[in-house]
Amino acid sequence: MTGANVAGHGCGSSLERGSVRPERPRRYARILWGMSSAIPLNVGITRSAGAATADPEGKRVLLAEPRGYCAGVDRAVETVEKALEKHGAPIYVRKEIVHNRHVVETLRDRGVIFVDTTDEVPEGELVVFSAHGVSPAVHATAAERNLRTIDATCPLVTKVHQEAKRFARDDYDILLIGHEGHEEVEGTAGEAPDHVQLVDGPDSVEKVTVRDEAKVIWLSQTTLSVDETMETVSRLREKFPALQDPPSDDICYATQNRQVAVKAMAPECDLVIVVGSRNSSNSVRLVEVALGAGARASYLVDYAREVDPAWLEGVRTVGITSGASVPEILVRGVLDMLAEHGFGEVQPVTTANETLVFALPRELRAARH
Numbered sequence: 001m002t003g004a005n006v007a008g009h010g011c012g013s014s015l016e017r018g019s020v021r022p023e024r025p026r027r028y029a030r031i032l033w034g035m036s037s038a039i040p041l042n043v044g045i046t047r048s049a050g051a052a053t054a055d056p057e058g059k060r061v062l063l064a065e066p067r068g069y070c071a072g073v074d075r076a077v078e079t080v081e082k083a084l085e086k087h088g089a090p091i092y093v094r095k096e097i098v099h100n101r102h103v104v105e106t107l108r109d110r111g112v113i114f115v116d117t118t119d120e121v122p123e124g125e126l127v128v129f130s131a132h133g134v135s136p137a138v139h140a141t142a143a144e145r146n147l148r149t150i151d152a153t154c155p156l157v158t159k160v161h162q163e164a165k166r167f168a169r170d171d172y173d174i175l176l177i178g179h180e181g182h183e184e185v186e187g188t189a190g191e192a193p194d195h196v197q198l199v200d201g202p203d204s205v206e207k208v209t210v211r212d213e214a215k216v217i218w219l220s221q222t223t224l225s226v227d228e229t230m231e232t233v234s235r236l237r238e239k240f241p242a243l244q245d246p247p248s249d250d251i252c253y254a255t256q257n258r259q260v261a262v263k264a265m266a267p268e269c270d271l272v273i274v275v276g277s278r279n280s281s282n283s284v285r286l287v288e289v290a291l292g293a294g295a296r297a298s299y300l301v302d303y304a305r306e307v308d309p310a311w312l313e314g315v316r317t318v319g320i321t322s323g324a325s326v327p328e329i330l331v332r333g334v335l336d337m338l339a340e341h342g343f344g345e346v347q348p349v350t351t352a353n354e355t356l357v358f359a360l361p362r363e364l365r366a367a368r369h
């Protein structure tokens, strides 16, 4: 098999056997709390028309960095793996632990039973709550049924829950920008159902009404398009000039960083392939961002086998990225497939360095090594 030649890019992507997490680099052995660097790095994309690429036809791949696993997904997947090690199969997970088909199928093979509601978990058994978070009602139901629980909610989702609780306590109308039906939105809204209204994009602004225009705040789902969210906010502010901003960004660092990297490379790309699942909000957003930033075409695929060779006809520059719930092995598969079709030259497009690592849930903390 032809391997992709990734110029100057050490991604450390080797996977443990049977694991859906990359090996933890030694520098992560300690639990770190630090935000990603926002310093632009290596965004000087060389044009394929010049001598920058070794491929005589000018074919090349631009590989977005950062891409793939974020700190919240890494923690959630490790939580399930450590819970399996500690308690043995089967263990239950409410909803998909993260929105990625490969991750879910791999964990299912290892003895995880995914359920939609805690009612499906036998009394007294162990259930893990997914990275997207749950409402207090779900915690209450689990307690009533004597379930043992481990909460793998991403700390950045928990932060939005805390904001919702705080502003509800102060009797604000909370306009939660997000996608109707998404688990994260259900969990956040469930913290203060009497105060939260969902605003699903700019077109939903028209029907929003509030009790007191002087006490209105917007919050958001963590995985939205930054640009579309700002458009929604600007329409909301036209309607409610006193609208308050959240105390800090709700769209998380990982979502923002992946969108920035795609924006940097998309104008150069005839095609952008986003590796990710269809129910992954941040992955779907990356396709939209790529198209909005000038890519001629963009597709979402779970696996390399879903890449249609017809997409590559007449294409010289392919951009690759992946959503925050995507293991690197799936990106490697796409790179190998592209190399077999003449796209062996790979140039990284790096716009940030991410170093954030979250501590495991308390119940499992001693288990991290």
Ligand code: SF4
Pocket (backbone or CB within 6 Å): 070, 071, 072, 073, 131, 154, 155, 156, 157, 222, 223, 252, 253, 254, 255, 282, 324
């Ligand atoms: S995408 Fe952001 S909010 Fe979601 S799990 Fe990752 S870091 Fe947390």
